[in-house]
Amino acid sequence: xxxxxxxxxxxxxxxxxxxxxxxxxxxxxxxxxTHGTALVHGRLADWRPKDPDGPxxxxxxxxxxxxxxxxxxxxxxxxxxASRRLLKYAxxxxxxxxxxxxxxxxxxxxxxxxxxxxxxxxxLSHTDDLLLVxxxxxxxxxxxxxxxxxxxxxxxxxxxxxxxxxxLTVSRLPLAERDPSLVRLWTLKEAYSKAIGQGLQFRFxxxxxxxxGRPTQVHRPDGTPGTGDEWxxxxxxxxxxxxxxxxxxxxxxxxxxxTLDAEITTMLDADAVAALNxxxxxxxxxx
Numbered sequence: 001x002x003x004x005x006x007x008x009x010x011x012x013x014x015x016x017x018x019x020x021x022x023x024x025x026x027x028x029x030x031x032x033x034t035h036g037t038a039l040v041h042g043r044l045a046d047w048r049p050k051d052p053d054g055p056x057x058x059x060x061x062x063x064x065x066x067x068x069x070x071x072x073x074x075x076x077x078x079x080x081x082a083s084r085r086l087l088k089y090a091x092x093x094x095x096x097x098x099x100x101x102x103x104x105x106x107x108x109x110x111x112x113x114x115x116x117x118x119x120x121x122x123x124l125s126h127t128d129d130l131l132l133v134x135x136x137x138x139x140x141x142x143x144x145x146x147x148x149x150x151x152x153x154x155x156x157x158x159x160x161x162x163x164x165x166x167x168l169t170v171s172r173l174p175l176a177e178r179d180p181s182l183v184r185l186w187t188l189k190e191a192y193s194k195a196i197g198q199g200l201q202f203r204f205x206x207x208x209x210x211x212x213g214r215p216t217q218v219h220r221p222d223g224t225p226g227t228g229d230e231w232x233x234x235x236x237x238x239x240x241x242x243x244x245x246x247x248x249x250x251x252x253x254x255x256x257x258x259t260l261d262a263e264i265t266t267m268l269d270a271d272a273v274a275a276l277n278x279x280x281x282x283x284x285x286x287x
Contacts, residue, residue, distance in 0.1 A: 012035055012037050012039070012232065012234045012249065012251070013031040013034065013035050013037070013038065013039070014039075014236075015039040015040070015041050015132075015236055015238060015247065016028055016031070016038065016039065016040050016041070017040075017041060017042065018040050018041070018042045018046075018086065018089075018090065019042065019043070019046045020046060021085070021089050021099075023089075023093075025089075025090070025093030025094075028040060028090060028093050028094055028135070029093065029094060029096075032094055032135065032136075032137055036136055036137050036138040036251075036253075037134070037135065037136040037137075037138060037141065037232075037249075037251050038090075038094065038134075038135045038136075039132070039133070039134055039135075039143065039236075039247075039249060040086065040090045040132070040133040040134075040135070041130060041131060041132050041133070041145075041238060041240075041247070042082075042086045042130075042131045043129050043130070043131070043240055043241070044078070044079060044082050044126070044128075044129045044130070044131060045129060047082035047083070047085050047086045047131055048078045048079075048081065048082045049078075049081050049082070049085065052077065052078070052081065057081060057085070059100040060084070060085055060088050060089075060099050060100055061081065061084055062100070062102075062103050062104070063103060063104070063105075064084055064104055067080075068080055068081055068084075079126060082126075082131060083124055083126045083131050084104065085099075086131045086133055087104070087112075087122060087124050087133050088102055088104070090133045090135060091114060091117075091120065091122060091133075091135060094120060094135050095117060095120065102114055102115075102117070103115040103116075107197055109197050109198060111194065111197045112124060119137060120135055120136065120137055121135070121136050121137075121139065121140050121141050122134065122135055122141070123141045123142045123143045123191075123194050123195065123249075124143070125143050125144045125145045125190075125194075126145070127145050127146055127147065127245070128147060128243060128245075129240060129241055129243065130145050130238065130240060130243075130245050132144075132145045132247060134249055134251075136251055138251055138252070138253045138254065138256075139251070139252045139253050139254030139255075139256070140195045140196070140197075140251070140252040140254070141195055141249065141250065141251050141252075142190070142191040142192055142193065142194030142195030142196070142249065142250045143191055143194065143247070143248070143249045143250075144186075144187040144188075144190035144191040144194065144247070144248055144249075145187065145238075145245050145246065145247045145248075146183050146186060146187050146190075146245065146246055147183075147243065147244070147245060147246075148180060148183060148237060148244040148245060148246045149179075149244065150179065150182075150183050150186075151179055152178075152179055152182040152183065152186070153170070153178040153179050153182055154179075157182070158170060158182055159205075160204065160205070161182065161185065161186050161189065161204040161205070162182070162185065162204070162205065162208065163205055163206070163207070163208035163219070163220075163221040163222075163223070164221060164222075165208060165219070165221060165222055165223035166185060166208045166209070166223075169211060169223075170182060170185075180246070181211075183246045184235055184246055184248065185208070185209055186204075187235065187246050187247065187248035188209050188216065188233060188235065188248045188250070189204045189207070189209070190248070191233070191248045191249055191250040192207075192218060192231075192233075192250040194250075195250045195251070195252055196252075205221070206221060207219065207220065207221070207226060208220070208221065208223065209233070210223075216233040216234075216235075217231070217233075218231065230252060230253050230255070231250060231251070231252055231253075232250075232251045232253065233248065233249070233250050233251075234248070234249050235247065235248045235249075236248075
């Protein structure tokens with residue numbers, strides 16, 4: 001079941017399930033060509049490394065190997081390794097590269113990016129048994145996932161994640177709809193914060209979203225629109241192993257057009273190509 005909430009001219013595709021490194025990744029490349037964005041999800045059990053100290057994992061993690069080895073909690077180590085494996089293999093499929101050749105780097109707020117691959121932006125989320133990866137060639141992306149059955153309203157957490165306008169809107173809903181509405185708002189805010197690289201530094205009470213079932217925009221605390229069509233938001237419901245998850249994505253379109261070729265071996269920077277053409281135009285062939 002899906003509930004796309006972005007502009008109709010820029011829809012996002014359905015999340016793509018991935019079970020192993022040998023997944024048929026053609027749907028990921030197709031979604032990137034069609035929509036400029038692809039969402040990939042997997043199960044923790046499928047992507048947890050069979051050999052937690054083996055050469056395959058060490059090669060794929062690269063510089064993250066030392067960080068992985070420093071994690072003392074076994075479950076957290078397994079989750080860290082699984083999420084990075086899915087991210088690396090999904091990105092490698094999009095770039096037609098080897099996952100072992102891609103290097104994850106982190107910005108000042110911890111936002112991950114692929115070193116030397118600025119033609120594609122990435123985002124990562126995981127909760128319980130669900131792993132989620134977002135890829136885009138449009139500009140920026142953020143993804144987030146939470147259990148759909150999270151109890152928020154009865155615990156008073158709406159005060160920490162909602163603007164006054166949102167709290168009023170949620171309070172008018174039937175009791176059974178309040179928690180699902182809050183989970184949707186929570187994942188949208190997480191996804192948006194990840195996309196802009198703010199993470200937990202951006203207070204969720206300072207921006208909001210409209211009611212479910214309407215075109216989604218970022219709102220100011222009073223409920224008035226705060227962003228335009230440069231942002232696309234989408235919320236999905238995914239089921240796995242008897243659990244249901246609310247998944248949201250936020251995509252910022254930088255206005256540079258859709259990148260049809262994201263492959264490492266053929267992708268050329270547009271500015272570099274223009275500079276090269278300009279330089280060559282002034283070169284006269286030898287007699």
